[in-house]
Amino acid sequence: MDTQRSPHTKVFIQRDFSEGIPVKFQTRYPPELEGRVDRATYESTINTINEMFAEAESTGSRTYCESCFACLTAYLALMCMDTFYEKTLKKVRRYLEEQNQRIYMSRGVMIIDPAERGLRILEIDISSIDTPQR
Amino acid sequence: MRDTSPYYTVVSTTVSQVTGDGNDNQEVQIKMAKSVRRWEVFPGKNKFYCNGRIMMARQAGVFYLTCALIIITSGLFFAFDCVYLAQNVTPAIPAIGGALFIFVMATLLRTSFSDPGVIPRASAEEAAEMERQNEVANPNSPGTYRPPPRTKEVVIKGQVIKLKYCFTCKIFRPPRASHCSLCDNCVERFDHHCPWVGNCVGRRNYRYFYLFILSLSLLCIYIFACVLTNLILRAQDDNFLTAMKDSPASVIEALVCFFSIWSVVGLAGFHSYLTASELTTNEDIKGTFTAKRGQDNFNPFSKGSLLKNCLGVLCGPNPPSLLDRRGMVVPEPEPVSHVSVVQAEKDANAVSAHHEYYGSTQKTNNMGTNTVADRSVVVVNEESSPKKRDMISYQSPDGSINNKVPSVNGSGVIPAQNCIGKKNHIWDMTLNQLDYLGHRVNIYPASHGSVNYYRDPQEAPTRGELYVHSAGYPRSDDHQKYVLSRGVSADFPSVNY
Numbered sequence: 001m002d003t004q005r006s007p008h009t010k011v012f013i014q015r016d017f018s019e020g021i022p023v024k025f026q027t028r029y030p031p032e033l034e035g036r037v038d039r040a041t042y043e044s045t046i047n048t049i050n051e052m053f054a055e056a057e058s059t060g061s062r063t064y065c066e067s068c069f070a071c072l073t074a075y076l077a078l079m080c081m082d083t084f085y086e087k088t089l090k091k092v093r094r095y096l097e098e099q100n101q102r103i104y105m106s107r108g109v110m111i112i113d114p115a116e117r118g119l120r121i122l123e124i125d126i127s128s129i130d131t132p133q134r
Numbered sequence: 135m136r137d138t139s140p141y142y143t144v145v146s147t148t149v150s151q152v153t154g155d156g157n158d159n160q161e162v163q164i165k166m167a168k169s170v171r172r173w174e175v176f177p178g179k180n181k182f183y184c185n186g187r188i189m190m191a192r193q194a195g196v197f198y199l200t201c202a203l204i205i206i207t208s209g210l211f212f213a214f215d216c217v218y219l220a221q222n223v224t225p226a227i228p229a230i231g232g233a234l235f236i237f238v239m240a241t242l243l244r245t246s247f248s249d250p251g252v253i254p255r256a257s258a259e260e261a262a263e264m265e266r267q268n269e270v271a272n273p274n275s276p277g278t279y280r281p282p283p284r285t286k287e288v289v290i291k292g293q294v295i296k297l298k299y300c301f302t303c304k305i306f307r308p309p310r311a312s313h314c315s316l317c318d319n320c321v322e323r324f325d326h327h328c329p330w331v332g333n334c335v336g337r338r339n340y341r342y343f344y345l346f347i348l349s350l351s352l353l354c355i356y357i358f359a360c361v362l363t364n365l366i367l368r369a370q371d372d373n374f375l376t377a378m379k380d381s382p383a384s385v386i387e388a389l390v391c392f393f394s395i396w397s398v399v400g401l402a403g404f405h406s407y408l409t410a411s412e413l414t415t416n417e418d419i420k421g422t423f424t425a426k427r428g429q430d431n432f433n434p435f436s437k438g439s440l441l442k443n444c445l446g447v448l449c450g451p452n453p454p455s456l457l458d459r460r461g462m463v464v465p466e467p468e469p470v471s472h473v474s475v476v477q478a479e480k481d482a483n484a485v486s487a488h489h490e491y492y493g494s495t496q497k498t499n500n501m502g503t504n505t506v507a508d509r510s511v512v513v514v515n516e517e518s519s520p521k522k523r524d525m526i527s528y529q530s531p532d533g534s535i536n537n538k539v540p541s542v543n544g545s546g547v548i549p550a551q552n553c554i555g556k557k558n559h560i561w562d563m564t565l566n567q568l569d570y571l572g573h574r575v576n577i578y579p580a581s582h583g584s585v586n587y588y589r590d591p592q593e594a595p596t597r598g599e600l601y602v603h604s605a606g607y608p609r610s611d612d613h614q615k616y617v618l619s620r621g622v623s624a625d626f627p628s629v630n631y
């Protein structure tokens with residue numbers, strides 16, 4: 001036990017409310033990631049997540065059809081089908097798992113699925129034991 | 135392995151370790167641990183039914199009254215008036231009435247039984263991070279506790295919106311969210327708490343609430359009209375008094391409808407106005423977006439036109455519940471993370487919560503008063519008479535300790551369990567892999583940073599202990615934690631150092 005500091009630094013990426021309530025995370029590059037993940041990679045990940053959420057939160061024809069269909073069945077249909085938003089959450093989760101395994105894990109960084117934190121924040125765990133090869 | 139540490143004394147209780155060998159016992163305990171779902175330890179004041187599928191406010195007496203009124207009135211209508219009207223006018227009358235009734239009940243039950251859009255409370259780590267940032271912002275008084283700043287400002291479409299900090303949920307409330315004092319939750323796009331439906335009305339169920347009111351006012355008018363038709367038709371054969379004598383149920387229905395029509399229709403009209411202007415009751419009452427003191431105030435959430443706003447409310451996206459109520463509290467213990475640590479929140483408002491096993495807690499130390507500086511592990515023992523039930527004891531903001539059995543209504547107040555559950559498991563595994571990459575086995579708690587009320591497999595049935603661990607725990611204390619954990623629990627063969 002020689003470590004003086006936590007093996008995990010945690011970075012909390014806050015929500016970006018500039019466009020209202022829809023889920024969107026701030027794209028600012030956290031300095032803690034310096035030397036591990038380059039700016040472009042990080043930003044492309046965050047932007048992809050934001051795009052997925054923006055699609056789920058938009059009122060396109062897809063959500064209209066879904067809502068009207070659910071309404072016609074007195075919302076009983078919602079008990080036995082996944083909404084588009086729920087599918088998006090699963091998609092975000094799969095995407096982050098894939099990104100973690102492909103890029104971030106090997107650099108001692110892990111992005112936690114925001115649904116785990118109630119979509120309030122995006123948590124990034126940085127392991128300080130594993131010093132990255134620079 | 136059972137070396138006693140100075141921090142605690144072993145207390146034997148009357149519950150003996152009947153299950154002979156440790157393996158059996160461990161298995162039983164793991165099973166028990168697995169059976170706790172997150173709704174059972176949900177920190178808000180809610181009631182849950184059907185193993186967490188149904189969520190309501192604690193006081194739901196008025197909701198049952200609403201149900202009874204609707205069902206009895208409609209029942210009388212279908213049983214008496216509809217029979218006569220179907221024979222004498224048209225069979226479409228009971229058909230339309232039935233469809234309306236089904237829609238009213240479906241939307242009512244959906245409003246009442248669903249999550250209104252509760253925002254999960256912050257994990258201990260997240261709250262600690264918030265405080266740390268605040269300490270940086272206030273360097274004059276390092277170490278001393280100081281509440282986080284109360285507001286934060288964001289600009290939405292040019293309009294400045296203040297985000298208030300919620301001391302209970304330890305979050306900055308998102309725009310339009312508000313804390314319901316009756317349910318003790320922050321709710322997204324909070325409209326109001328409606329006792330008639332026995333739930334908050336928020337982002338996730340406003341649509342159902344609005345449609346409920348709308349269809350209920352239609353049903354009210356419909357029944358009233360049909361009942362009047364019935365009475366008038368009967369009165370044509372004879373006079374009006376004998377018609378009323380012939381069908382006394384009609385008179386009751388007419389009275390109920392007559393008195394409820396005004397309030398229901400009025401409410402429907404009010405909510406139609408709110409829907410069309412994309413406002414919540416909360417914002418309308420507070421006048422959040424009304425121009426005041428010469429400032430140009432407008433509603434930044436409005437989509438521009440009345441029709442668009444209505445469509446947005448009625449046909450917009452269906453955001454899923456963020457609570458994961460049916461997820462498991464304790465992920466299946468992994469060998470690497472066999473450490474029982476409960477993180478306690480430390481500021482004044484925090485409900486310092488801990489799980490304890492088979493003990494009652496009249497003598498619990500005042501855990502909630504830990505300051506930031508106090509970062510040591512505290513293990514408290516209970517010496518009172520044991521009870522054969524798990525209890526959650528929590529400290530309320532006024533400092534008193536309460537006990538709750540977490541079974542029926544999930545009322546135990548436990549901070550920030552929101553990141554533990556079925557979904558967390560995978561992330562824990564990967565986190566451990568992350569540590570293995572660093573060639574070190576790390577005994578980080580299973581849920582890394584969330585509160586982990588862990589049922590220790592060996593100790594649970596015999597003693598009442600609670601493990602408390604302050605939130606901003608430095609890693610250098612790992613060893614101490616480990617020793618403590620070894621001390622209080624029998625064995626961790628798989629923890630390698």
Ligand SMILES: [Zn+2]
Pocket residue numbers: 300301302303304312313318319320
């Ligand atoms: Zn709150």
Ligand SMILES: [Zn+2]
Pocket residue numbers: 191314315316317318326327328333334335
């Ligand atoms: Zn409420």
